Amino acid sequence: MKTFKTILIYFLSAFFISSLLLYLVLIFIVPEYLEDNICSVTGICTETENLKIKITPALGVKLDADIVKSGASIYVEKIHASADIKKLAVQSINADYIFIDGNKFAHKNSSNSSFNLNKIPEINIKRLEYISKSINLNIQDISYDGHLAKFKGEAKTKFLHNKFLGTLENTGSSVFAQSIKFGSALSITGKLTDKKGNYDFHVTGRNLPVNQIEKALLVYQKSQDPAKKFIENFINYGGRIDVDLNFKNSGVYGICTAKKLSANAVWFNIPLYFEKAVFNFKGKTVTSDADGLLGGEKVNHILNITHLGTSEKEVYGELNTTLHGNFKYIPxxxxxxxxxxxxxxxxxxxxxxxxxxxxxxxxxxxxxxxxxxxxxxxxxxxxxxxxxxxxxxxxxxxxxxxxxxxxxxxxxxxxxxxxxxxxxxxxxxxxxxxxxxxxxxxxxxxxxYVDGGEFNGDLKYDFVKNQIFGKFELINTRFKNFFVSRAKIISEKEKIYIKADGTYESENFFCDIDASNKFSKNIIIYKMNMFLNELIIRKSQNFSSGHTDIASKIKDNDINIENWEVRIGKIKKDRIVIKNIELNGSLKDNTFRFSMPELKFANGTLTASGRYNFADASSCIDFAAKNIDSNTAADMLFNLPEQVNGTADAILHLNTAKNLQEIKACACFQIKEGFLPQLGSTEFMLKNSKKIKIADLTNADLTSKKALQSNIKGSFYVDNSKLKDINLTSQQKFLSLFIEGDYDIEQQFADLSLYGKYNKEAPKGIKILFIPLNWILNIVFRSESTMDLYKDKLEKIPSIESDASKNAYFRVKLSGDLNNGNIDVELKGIK
Structure with missing residues (x-):
């Protein structure tokens, strides 16, 4: 009895312990086993909150959870599922909300999977949200009773936003789309798939927007291959399209009709328009032949696609048009x-x-x-x-x-x-x-850069290195105002060698260039030697044969010349002639900075330095002349022959514009042992209308160089053909002069005022025609009391050998032509 009792106690203890262990297994081990099993089988490792599992006597499992999640890729709220352990099948799934991140989920669960259509459980999901890079889905009221599946929602892509409504039928061997409608425009019906992967469904639509279809197609193509697609050669798609297509494993059949199809070519934004374009689908082939407009011009487009849907797909297209003068889309x-x-x-x-x-x-x-x-x-x-x-x-x-x-x-x-x-x-x-x-x-x-002519060559231009290689010959062309008879260009690895000859304004020129074989915004020329036989600077550059138009239309480039030597046999402008000119310098920023070595000019020497701006055809030059013959220089520069004699030094600052057509300058000069030979022969008018020369009033021969030798100094400004603000002084022992005024070189018209200072005692006892000089001076000059009025002028007269008390002053007003003697003269003594 005692033994039976002991056995009973152990049996009951074992029973309770076993029951407790089974209960603990069901409560703690089974859920954990299920989570681990799901993770190992599907690759989706989950976490749950408030998970409850109930096993029925019929070996059924009921699962409830407030939250099920898998990292950040899956999140489920209020899920209820049931399964049959004997059949190893899920019977139903119900959920309030399911969220799936397609990007992360696809990355985690990228292995291929298959499923049995007969094992799809009953489904009721209030809301499912799916997001990915290509599409976002928001689906409501998903239901499936084992035969029919119904759903509604909306789909968003980068370019599309459509609502949809659908009913699918599962026959156990196939899935059919009874109706899937996207808005009111597009619908899908027919077999979507079966156990063998066959499909046969129709896609129909009316007045579908072409721009949305193009964007959706582009998204799909980019998802398959990110390379540029042909449809990307056009933008701003417009129009409507009717779709009636049958999709089968053997290909696509049917027709698409585009109405008022439009787009713009990416290059030059050329508009393309077709009132109607029909695309015929026959299995693996698509054909189209449509007439339309390209930039307003009639155009025909032919399209033929073969092996559609295979790796051997081939596209052939042909576009034909005739363009006329009103086609303005290409700049x-x-x-x-x-x-x-x-x-x-x-x-x-x-x-x-x-x-x-x-x-x-x-x-x-x-x-x-x-x-x-x-x-x-x-x-x-x-x-x-x-x-x-x-x-x-x-x-x-x-x-x-x-x-x-x-x-x-x-x-x-x-x-x-x-x-x-x-x-x-x-x-x-x-x-x-x-x-x-x-x-x-x-x-x-x-x-x-050049106009007209012909060329012969075999060249290769390397855009990466900005270099050109080969040989090139150019004949009978124009560059600016140069006519190039022949130019030979040889391009090697580092340098380009150019030899050219021709004419500039009918005068021969020759040019020899060594340049860098590196083309960029700045073209570098290491050395350039140019020779021009003669340069004639005209008052107006009215070139013949439209040369001015040619020069204005040829583009300037940024050229740097490190060493530029220009030699000109002769330069002529009006009466000015300079021979054997040589300019040495460099070109940068369109400006030629140069110096001119010493050359012979007017029996003396001339040097210069300055700059010439090719961009605005302006120049700024400093000239220095030494030991020149003042008569020769005055004749050439100012058309004043025999007006001044002596050896002169001078400096001239010259500014020009509009290709030497506008001239501004200022000059200073000094004449050693100079004199004014025509001053003494100048006539003035007495009250009795008798003309008398200044030479008649003195006891000196004013036409003699020895009689009036003096140091002459002066300055003036040049304004094109006019000399302005002339200031000239002449100093002698007993007579000094200050001259100011203006002079028109072209008209040879002078407007000068001469102020003189002399020793009034020096002429005593000297008579001309037995008349004392003092008496003549008193009669002729008719003194005026204007000493204060002309004080600033008189102070500019150089000094003479005389006490201040012995000085006398006079003034002379000269107006007229200095060369032909037609001058009005007014003489007055000043006291």
């Missing part, structure tokens, strides 16, 4: 008469071939940046073939050719390469080879 391009244009493109394996072809009839031409293509009296074509592979765009061939009896004669050919960098195609190199001599105009932008 700096003008079409004369018409140009037939064709673009053919082929795309396969992400590689793009494009052919551009322009044909010009006789009388038609292209004007680009002020340069015509040329050869207008012949039929021509311009052809460009490109091939794009990844980030590289190859110019496999281009040519400008003549069309002669259906045969092609090349004038210019070449190839090149561009590489995509930072979303821009950047040129790497371009070659150019001529077939004999070709018109300069065919080079397009080169016509900004």
């Amino acid at each position: 700096d391009l003008t079409i004369l008469n018409s140009a037939d244009a064709k673009i053919v493109y082929k795309i396969k394996h992400k590689k793009i071939d494009v052919l551009y072809l322009v044909k010009l009839k006789e009388g038609s031409d292209l004007l680009y940046k002020k340069a015509y293509l040329g050869l207008r009296d012949k039929q021509r074509r311009f052809l460009l073939k490109t091939y794009k592979d990844g980030n590289k765009l190859y110019i496999t061939n281009y040519d400008y050719s003549l069309i002669q009896n259906d045969s092609i004669k090349n004038i210019l050919t070449g190839n090149g390469l561009l590489i995509k960098q930072n979303d821009h195609m950047k040129p790497q190199f371009l070659t150019c080879k001529t077939n004999g001599f070709a018109p300069v105009s065919v080079t397009g932008s080169f016509g900004e």
Whole structure:
């Protein structure tokens, strides 16, 4: 009995302990096991709050939780699920809210998975929110009873925002879309999938916005491959499209009809418009043939896509149009008469071939940046073939050719390469080879620098290194006001050598250049030697044959010349002639800074230094003359022959503008042992109308150099053809003068005032025609009491050998032509 009791106690103890252990397993171990099992099987490791699991006698499991989450990728509120342990199947899932971060979830659960359509549980979800980089979904009232699934919500992408409503049917072997509608415009019906992966469904829609479809298509294509897509060559899509397509495993069948389809080409923003464009889908093939407008010009576009939906997909397109003078979308391009244009493109394996072809009839031409293509009296074509592979765009061939009896004669050919960098195609190199001599105009932008002529060459331009290699010859062209008969250019690794000859204003010139083979904003010329036979500076540069227009349309470039030597055989301006000029200097910032070594001028020497600004055709020059013949200089510079004699030194600061047409200057000079030979022969009028010369009033021969030798000093300003603010002094033993006024070089008209100071006792006892000089002075000069009025003038008269008490003053007003003697003279004594 005691033994039975002991056994009973142990049995009961074991029973209670076992029950307690089973209870603990159900409460603590099973939930943890389920979480671990879910993590190991699906890769989704979860955390729960207030999880409750109930196992029924029929081996069913009921699960409830307030929150289930997996990191930041999944979050579920108020979930209730039931499962059958015997069948290892979930029977139902109910939830108030489910959030899924598609980006993180896809990263965590990237392995392929499959499921049995018959094992999908019943589902009731009040709200499901799904976000990802490509799409955001907000779905409400999701229900599935094992046969029909119903849902509604809205979808957002970067470009789209559509509401949708759908019903799906699960037959156990297939899933059908009874109806999925996006708004009121687009619907999907038919078999979406079956156990073998087959599908056969229809997509229909009316008046769908083209811009939204283009954006959605672009998002889809970018998600498959981030490379640039063909549709990105156009922007601002517009219009509506009707869709009636049947999607099958064998391909797509049906038709899409675009109405009022419009877009703008990325290049030059050229508008493209089709009133109607039909796209026919036949399995793996899409075809279209549509007429429309390109920049207002009639255009035809042909499209043929084969092997659609496969890795062998191939796209062929062709665009044909005729452009006229009213086509203004390409900057700096003008079409004369018409140009037939064709673009053919082929795309396969992400590689793009494009052919551009322009044909010009006789009388038609292209004007680009002020340069015509040329050869207008012949039929021509311009052809460009490109091939794009990844980030590289190859110019496999281009040519400008003549069309002669259906045969092609090349004038210019070449190839090149561009590489995509930072979303821009950047040129790497371009070659150019001529077939004999070709018109300069065919080079397009080169016509900004030269005008007309022909060239012959075989060149390669390296855009990366900004260098050019090869040989080049230019004939019969113009650069600014230079006519270049021939220029030969040889380009090596580091330097470019140029030899050119021709004429400048009908005078021969020669030029020899050594330049850097490095093209940038600044072109560097190491050495430039130029010789010009003769330079004639005219008052008005009215060049013939439209040379002024040519010079104004040719572009200036930033050129630096480190060592520039200019030699000119002769410079002529009006009466001025200077020979054997040599200028040595440099060019920077469009300014030529130079010095001129000593040269012979007016029996003396002349040096200069200064600068010339090519940008505004202005100059600033300092001249220094020594030991020049003052008579020769006065004759050449001011048209005053025989007005002054003596050996002179002078400095002149010269400013010019408008290519030497406007002249401003100031000058200072000194004449050693000089005299004014015509001063004594100048006549004045007495009251009795009798003309008397100053020489008649003195006992000295004023026309004799020895009689009036003195040191003459002076200054003046030059304002084009006028001398202004003349200040001149002459100093002798008994007579000194101060002269001021203006002089018009062209009219030879002087307006001068002469103030004199002399020793009034020196002439005593000296008589002319038996009349004492003092008496003559008193009669002729008719003294006036104006000493205070002219005090500042009299103070400028140089000193004489005399006490102040013995000084006498007079003034002379001269107005007229100094060269022919037609002068009005007024003489007055001053006291």
